[in-house]
Every structure is written in structure tokens, then in C-alpha cells.
Amino acid sequence: MKARRSSTVVRKLPRQARAQATVGAILEATVQILDREGLEAATMSHIAEVAGVSVGSIYQYFSHRDAILNALQDREFERSLRLMQELLADGNLTQSARETVTAVVRGLAELYRSCPGLHRVLAIEGLRVAKADRVHAFDLRIIEIVRHFLVATSAPMRPKSVDAAAFVVVQSVRATMLACLLERPSGLDEETLIQEVVDLVLRYLVRQESPENAREAARDAEGAMPRLVK
Amino acid sequence: MKARRSSTVVRKLPRQARAQATVGAILEATVQILDREGLEAATMSHIAEVAGVSVGSIYQYFSHRDAILNALQDREFERSLRLMQELLADGNLTQSARETVTAVVRGLAELYRSCPGLHRVLAIEGLRVAKADRVHAFDLRIIEIVRHFLVATSAPMRPKSVDAAAFVVVQSVRATMLACLLERPSGLDEETLIQEVVDLVLRYLVRQESPENAREAARDAEGAMPRLVK
Amino acid sequence: MKARRSSTVVRKLPRQARAQATVGAILEATVQILDREGLEAATMSHIAEVAGVSVGSIYQYFSHRDAILNALQDREFERSLRLMQELLADGNLTQSARETVTAVVRGLAELYRSCPGLHRVLAIEGLRVAKADRVHAFDLRIIEIVRHFLVATSAPMRPKSVDAAAFVVVQSVRATMLACLLERPSGLDEETLIQEVVDLVLRYLVRQESPENAREAARDAEGAMPRLVK
Amino acid sequence: MKARRSSTVVRKLPRQARAQATVGAILEATVQILDREGLEAATMSHIAEVAGVSVGSIYQYFSHRDAILNALQDREFERSLRLMQELLADGNLTQSARETVTAVVRGLAELYRSCPGLHRVLAIEGLRVAKADRVHAFDLRIIEIVRHFLVATSAPMRPKSVDAAAFVVVQSVRATMLACLLERPSGLDEETLIQEVVDLVLRYLVRQESPENAREAARDAEGAMPRLVK
DNA sequence: GATGAATGAGCGTTCATTCAT
DNA sequence: GATGAATGAACGCTCATTCAT
Structure with missing residues (x-):
């Protein structure tokens, strides 16, 4: 049922330019949130919002929340x-x-x-x-x-x-x-x-x-x- | 009179003593949980369970979860x-x-x-x-x-x-x-x-x-x- | 992390009258939904709604959705x-x-x-x-x-x-x-x-x-x- | 002329043939998944992956997931x-x-x-x-x-x-x-x-x-x- | 046409907190 | 006071579907 969670950080290697930008936006958004608001503010929705992407996009590149961290x-x-x-x-x-x-x-x-x-x-x-x-x-x-x-x-x-x-x-x-x-x-x-x-x-x-x-x-x-x- | 006063006193003292005991039990339960299972295991229900009291009782002595910590x-x-x-x-x-x-x-x-x-x-x-x-x-x-x-x-x-x-x-x-x-x-x-x-x-x-x-x-x-x- | 899901159907034996009523309402609501709307309509929110209880209450008695079924x-x-x-x-x-x-x-x-x-x-x-x-x-x-x-x-x-x-x-x-x-x-x-x-x-x-x-x-x-x- | 007509024909036929092949691949992939992994494993992405096509291509031939089934x-x-x-x-x-x-x-x-x-x-x-x-x-x-x-x-x-x-x-x-x-x-x-x-x-x-x-x-x-x- | 990155509504589930008993 | 059933906002996550490239 549940896909195994490997310790791998990145789910899919972004090959397109847009993908690279998305991954970067996600990481930067997370850094900002963690730096300014702390760990518990770093919810998937909030990260998505700040990064300007959808939650689904995050999961395209990170298998789970912890993978971002x-x-x-x-x-x-x-x-x-x-x-x-x-x-x-x-x-x-x-x-x-x-x-x-x-x-x-x-x-x-x-x-x-x-x-x-x-x-x-x-x-x-x-x-x-x-x-x-x-x-x-x-x-x-x-x-x-x-x-x-x-x-x-x-x-x-x-x-x-x-x-x-x-x-x-x-x-x-x-x-x-x-x-x-x-x-x-x-x-x-x-x-x-x-x-x-x-x-x-x-x-x-x-x-x-x-x-x-x-x-x-x-x-x-x-x-x-x-x-x-x- | 004496008896009543005495009973009044003991009725009051046990209450305070019991309160002290409850607070102590809550704190000890939390210590055990934190030490053995970590922060996320320290839910109010789990603390109440280990302490042998009800969740409601915890709120009698601690206004919110963080107060215990x-x-x-x-x-x-x-x-x-x-x-x-x-x-x-x-x-x-x-x-x-x-x-x-x-x-x-x-x-x-x-x-x-x-x-x-x-x-x-x-x-x-x-x-x-x-x-x-x-x-x-x-x-x-x-x-x-x-x-x-x-x-x-x-x-x-x-x-x-x-x-x-x-x-x-x-x-x-x-x-x-x-x-x-x-x-x-x-x-x-x-x-x-x-x-x-x-x-x-x-x-x-x-x-x-x-x-x-x-x-x-x-x-x-x-x-x-x-x-x-x- | 994840609590083991035993095959046990009932998470907690309801001992109070209200609890019995709640469990009954949940089961009846689920029967109605399944009978009238089918399996995929039986979401936790919908069951809760029809049963007139909150989602949280369902989880008090059933460890997971499948347990109801x-x-x-x-x-x-x-x-x-x-x-x-x-x-x-x-x-x-x-x-x-x-x-x-x-x-x-x-x-x-x-x-x-x-x-x-x-x-x-x-x-x-x-x-x-x-x-x-x-x-x-x-x-x-x-x-x-x-x-x-x-x-x-x-x-x-x-x-x-x-x-x-x-x-x-x-x-x-x-x-x-x-x-x-x-x-x-x-x-x-x-x-x-x-x-x-x-x-x-x-x-x-x-x-x-x-x-x-x-x-x-x-x-x-x-x-x-x-x-x-x- | 001949060649061009021929090429026209083959350009057209292959297209249809390719379409047929794609549809066939999609159906076979779905059959395999359903047979081996069950209904819930038959997501559009998984079907696309097994069929060796993109999700978008599936929608070229099937208006929605149920159409495949x-x-x-x-x-x-x-x-x-x-x-x-x-x-x-x-x-x-x-x-x-x-x-x-x-x-x-x-x-x-x-x-x-x-x-x-x-x-x-x-x-x-x-x-x-x-x-x-x-x-x-x-x-x-x-x-x-x-x-x-x-x-x-x-x-x-x-x-x-x-x-x-x-x-x-x-x-x-x-x-x-x-x-x-x-x-x-x-x-x-x-x-x-x-x-x-x-x-x-x-x-x-x-x-x-x-x-x-x-x-x-x-x-x-x-x-x-x-x-x-x- | 083909691609696959992006979308976002909706899911199951948790748990601090409240309050009728 | 003590209880624990009830609450419901909020979470992480999925996946059918869309659409810019």
C-alpha cells in the first residue's frame, strides 16, 4: 500500500529547466519559513504557498516532508x-x-x-x-x-x-x-x-x-x- | 467539634496533598515518556494514561500542553x-x-x-x-x-x-x-x-x-x- | 511512529450509554451510505456527517476506516x-x-x-x-x-x-x-x-x-x- | 509521385497503426497491473509507466480513467x-x-x-x-x-x-x-x-x-x- | 501529437482542548 | 473536582486531470 520511504532525498531528478526552478523555489521557501517562522510553520501547504507552487508539485520532487528538511x-x-x-x-x-x-x-x-x-x-x-x-x-x-x-x-x-x-x-x-x-x-x-x-x-x-x-x-x-x- | 474541625482539616489537606500527588504523577509520566519515547509521544492522552489520571485532570493543573514541558x-x-x-x-x-x-x-x-x-x-x-x-x-x-x-x-x-x-x-x-x-x-x-x-x-x-x-x-x-x- | 493496526475492529469498548449510541450511529450511517451511495461515498467525513458526530469520534471507536467496513x-x-x-x-x-x-x-x-x-x-x-x-x-x-x-x-x-x-x-x-x-x-x-x-x-x-x-x-x-x- | 503517395499512405497508416499500438500498450499495461497488483495500483501514472507512454497520451485515447477499465x-x-x-x-x-x-x-x-x-x-x-x-x-x-x-x-x-x-x-x-x-x-x-x-x-x-x-x-x-x- | 510538470480538491488521520455528566 | 467522550481544525499525502512546452 504505502510506498516504501527510502532515505533518498530527491524523488525524481529534475531534468527540465522548470523542474529545476521548482525544486529551487521549494528549498528556498522552506529555508525562509524555517528561518523566520520556525519548524512548525513549515507545513506542506505553507511551503507550497511561499514557493508559489502547488502541494502536488512538492511531492513530485520530495517523497515526503522530511525529505525537504x-x-x-x-x-x-x-x-x-x-x-x-x-x-x-x-x-x-x-x-x-x-x-x-x-x-x-x-x-x-x-x-x-x-x-x-x-x-x-x-x-x-x-x-x-x-x-x-x-x-x-x-x-x-x-x-x-x-x-x-x-x-x-x-x-x-x-x-x-x-x-x-x-x-x-x-x-x-x-x-x-x-x-x-x-x-x-x-x-x-x-x-x-x-x-x-x-x-x-x-x-x-x-x-x-x-x-x-x-x-x-x-x-x-x-x-x-x-x-x-x- | 474537634472531630469536625479535624475532619475539615484533613478533608482540606488531603485535597492539597492529592493535588500535589496528581501534579507529580503528571510530571513523572511526562518525564518517562519524553525520556523513552520522545517528544511526539508526549500527547495529552498518553501522559494522562501513564500518569493514571484523566486528560481533564491535567487541564486542572496545566493550562495547556506546553505548560507541562x-x-x-x-x-x-x-x-x-x-x-x-x-x-x-x-x-x-x-x-x-x-x-x-x-x-x-x-x-x-x-x-x-x-x-x-x-x-x-x-x-x-x-x-x-x-x-x-x-x-x-x-x-x-x-x-x-x-x-x-x-x-x-x-x-x-x-x-x-x-x-x-x-x-x-x-x-x-x-x-x-x-x-x-x-x-x-x-x-x-x-x-x-x-x-x-x-x-x-x-x-x-x-x-x-x-x-x-x-x-x-x-x-x-x-x-x-x-x-x-x- | 504509526500505531500497529491490529485486525481488531473496535478500538475501545464503549461502556457508557452515549458511547454505545455513538457506535450505533456510526454503523447505521455507514450502512445507509453504502446502501444508497456506494463504497466511495463512505468517506470518514460523510459518515461522521450522516451519523451526526465528528470525525474524531469515529476514531474513538474504530482504529481506521476499514475497521468500520x-x-x-x-x-x-x-x-x-x-x-x-x-x-x-x-x-x-x-x-x-x-x-x-x-x-x-x-x-x-x-x-x-x-x-x-x-x-x-x-x-x-x-x-x-x-x-x-x-x-x-x-x-x-x-x-x-x-x-x-x-x-x-x-x-x-x-x-x-x-x-x-x-x-x-x-x-x-x-x-x-x-x-x-x-x-x-x-x-x-x-x-x-x-x-x-x-x-x-x-x-x-x-x-x-x-x-x-x-x-x-x-x-x-x-x-x-x-x-x-x- | 509514387514514393510520395506511398509515403503519404505509410505516413498515415503508421499513425493509425501507432495509435493502435499505443491503445494496445495501454490496455495491456492495465491488464498486467490489475492482474498482479490490483485495482488501486492502476493509477494513471503507473499505467503510463508500464505502457511506456506518457499520461497525456493516455488521455488522447481514453477520456478518463474509467474508460480504460x-x-x-x-x-x-x-x-x-x-x-x-x-x-x-x-x-x-x-x-x-x-x-x-x-x-x-x-x-x-x-x-x-x-x-x-x-x-x-x-x-x-x-x-x-x-x-x-x-x-x-x-x-x-x-x-x-x-x-x-x-x-x-x-x-x-x-x-x-x-x-x-x-x-x-x-x-x-x-x-x-x-x-x-x-x-x-x-x-x-x-x-x-x-x-x-x-x-x-x-x-x-x-x-x-x-x-x-x-x-x-x-x-x-x-x-x-x-x-x-x- | 506527445510529453510530463503542475494542479488542487479531497482523502484518512491526529490530537490539543472543551464540557456535559 | 474528576472524567473521558466529543470536537474539528489542521496535517501529510494522493492522483485524476490539465495544459504549456
């Missing part, structure tokens, strides 16, 4: 992964650890800032049991990228367990930056928090040289990062 | 706050920072571990727009406690902005410990992660003395924490 | 079975075969005539693959009753295979009488067809004595059935 | 009619009644057996109110053929009302043979049931000569049909 989740997942892959690529190892970490944190912050409500919803979805596997798989990929960087960098790594370190860092950065955007803590601007998160990560990961004070003072004075690697 | 959220909020208030109270300032932070992280981990499914749901609820203010208020209280500790402790604090530090620390610890329970990252046991989170926090917050290496080696060798404060 | 099917199944059990009971063996068969055929005809449209729909339902087992089980019970009679009667049975005979007779009588009501074949009144069906069955089942002609002439003249059994 | 019904109707017309034609009157009836029953059984699922669906369709007239018309034609045979045959007919007899016989044979295929009654093979149905019909229709036993014994012994006609 999955598609968006995948899209953001890929964005995050691409960002980190680029910034943590082996070719960037000549940069200082601080430069690299700052770039990653800032990049994620920008990603979230572009549509905070969407990322709020995606965070919610990530907490639902039904989506656990998807999120877990994503986390593994992210952690693997971080792990690879931690192993490859010439900065002196402090933690004994690279796995644990990657896990802790990924969760901490994500949660803090997202909360920063969603809660807008009074008195704290985003830039300050980015710097704090970068500090959090660097101090946790990198074996500090002594004399510590001198180096930090230097940074503060110059506004530039001393190379942690030679 | 709010009550549970408040209860867990209070538990967290009480935990932190106790561990970060001024009376505990003589303990080492590592001891204190370890106690807090471990305490939160225990709180989450007692019913991870519930905290998963509460995290979800906390991300909903409608609950933003409630969560924000809670975060402010938590941060205030942390902030107070950071100011009061004799450990040499490194961050310039106590507000930012409290925010970063709270978000990081919460997210990492919850993710630890919900994702069960393979190869990482809870105790290891607790230690890593403690390291994350301490290294971020406390100005490290030199020579750093010696001190860390000492900790690893003794299995005990050297006092960071004098 | 199953309940009606069971009700008619039981009626047929009761009818045949009574007429073919061992206590009636002293009656002539013709008397017995006539009573059964006439009884079924009356059953169908009381709401032909309903039996039309039930016949449809009986042909749907999903209901095959239900109908098969019913047919087995009916055939068993007929079979028992064929073995017990003192009329001289002709067919070698009692099983086959029971099957053939049951299917033939049912189909002919139902078609009689639904097609209203011009020029044929119900009574004539009943007599023809009775003849069909008797001549098929009972070993005719010779001289045949004499006996048939006698029947025609007298309008009464000579005992086929001694 | 009607066409199939007509096709099967015609097959049944042709079968019976051939077997009951005046030219066959020299055969014994048993031979003729056996041929008809066996022919119908074969018709049904070639695609039982399709005939199940057609039986369902035949019971729908909207199709009543179509089925009635078909039944009238069938009955007319039977009636003509009953009048023309030299076998001694027993029933007084040829109309009633034709009706009874047609309904009984159809229902029993179809139920035989759809229910697969345990312990009864098709051949046995065919013989029983033939007996049912013959004993009902034909005035039996005495002594009955002798003749039946003879049939059983010889495995051949004694001529009922002279």
Missing part, C-alpha cells in the same frame, strides 16, 4: 564540510594555528549568521532520534577532518587523544557560535566571542610555550598572531 | 542551577580550580545521564523560538553564577571579559556533555570526555604558570590534581 | 451464519430437503433484500485481496455448516465429494440471489428465482427417484413438496 | 460472448448436452485462469453502481445466448421459465468458477469443480431419464458422455 540539512552539512576541508587542507599548514582556527570559527559564524533560524531548526532536527544517524554520520566526517588536521599540523598538540579533542572542539565551537547568534547575549558582540572561542580552542589544543605571558602580550600589542609553527 | 524545563533548570550554586559557592573557593570544575562537569554529566532522552527533548525545546526567552533567562542565571565564581576565585583568571568567558564555558560544557550522551562517540568513554572538557575549561580560564610541562607531567603521574591556587 | 462485514457474516445454523440444525432434519433448502434460500434472499446496496459493497469488499482471508474464513464456516447438513441429512446425497458440493452450492446460491436483487432481471420476480435456485440445489444434491416425471408433476399439481427422504 | 471490461465481455456463441452455436447441437456444457464451463475457467486477478477486478467493477447498466446489458446478451441454446437444443429441457433458467445458470457458473480460482478451496482441484459445475447445470436443466443410476454409472465407467440428445 533532509535536503536542507545535507546542503548545510556540505557547506560546513567544504569550508572546513578548505581551511584545514594540507596546503594551509604553513599558516599559524591561530590564523587557521580563526578562519574556521569565523567561517562557521558567517554560515550561521546568513540564516540563524534555519540553523536553529537544523540543530533541533539534529537532536531528534529519527535523524540521529544522519547527524552522527556528519559529525564523524567533521571530526575526521579536524582529526586529520590535528595530526598533520606542525603546531605542538597537547591532547593525548586526538579523537576526544576533535569531538570536544567541534561540539564546543558549534554550540557557542550558534548560541551566540540565537541568544544574542547582551554586551557581547560576535567578534569578541569569535576571539574567545578561538582562544578556547587554541589553548586547549596547542602546547603553550613559555614564557606564556610574553607571547600573549606580544599578540595583544601587535594584533597579529605569532607563528606557533616555525 | 515548561514545568519540566524549569525543574531541570533549577537542578542545574542548584548544582552549580552549591559547587561554585564561595565556601568552596578553597578547593583547586580543577577540583571545582571537575565536580561541575561531572555533576552535569550525571544530571544528563539520569535521563538523557529527557535532556535531549529539553534541548530541543530550548531551541524553539517560543521558548527563547525562558532559555535566555536561564542562561543568564547560569552565566551569572559562573561569572560570580570567576570573579571570586583566587585562581589567576586569564580572559579579559568575564561575561564572554562564562558564556563560552557554559555553552561548550553543556553541548559537549550532552552530545557525548546522545551520540555515544565510538572509542570515547564518558570519563575521558569529562577530563577533556575539564581541560578545555581550565586551560581556557586559568592563566597557566610555567613551566607548563612539568606541572602536567606531575598531574599525569600522580593521578591527582595539583592546586592551581595557593 | 470490517465490523459491518462481520455483522452480516454472523447473520448469515446464524440463519444457516438454525435452518440446517440437526433438529430440522425431519423436514423435507425441499423445505429446508427453500427456507435457507428464502432467508438469504430476505437478508440481502433488507439492504441490497450494502451487500453489493460487501461482495466487493469480499473480492479485494486485502480482505481475502476474512472472506475465506467466512466461506469455510459456511461450507462447514452446509457440509455438516449434507452428511447428516437422510436425503440420498448424490455428489461424491461433499466438499465440492458444499462449495458449489454456496457460491451458486449466493451469487444468483444477490444478482437477482442487484440486477432486477426483467420479467423475473424474486419468488420465481428462489424456486429455481431451490430446484438447482435440490436436483444437484439429491439423488432423484424414478420416475422423475411423476414426482415433478405431483409437486406442480399439489404445490407441496413430497418428502425426498422417507 | 470499461474498455477492458468490454474486451472480456466480448471474449466470453464469443466463446459461448461458438460453443452454443446451432452447428454444435449435435453434440451431447454434457459435451457442450463441459466445453462452456471449461472455456470460462480457462478465460478466468489466464488472468484471475483481472477477473477479480472486473467482478468488482461489475458490482459498482456506476457500471450496473453495462453489466446488465452484458448479462442480457449472455442470457440471450444461453436462452437461445436452451430453446434450440434437442435435449429435453426441464425448467418452465427459460429466462429464469438462463439467469440462474449463468450466475452460478460464473460465481463458482471465479471463486474457485480466487479462493483456491483446499482439497478441491479445478477439474473436480468443473465437473461438479457441469453436473449442477445439467441436472438442473435437463430432464433426466430413468433409471438415473444406470446412466450415471455408465458415464462414470466409460469416462465418456452419453448423448442426451438422440
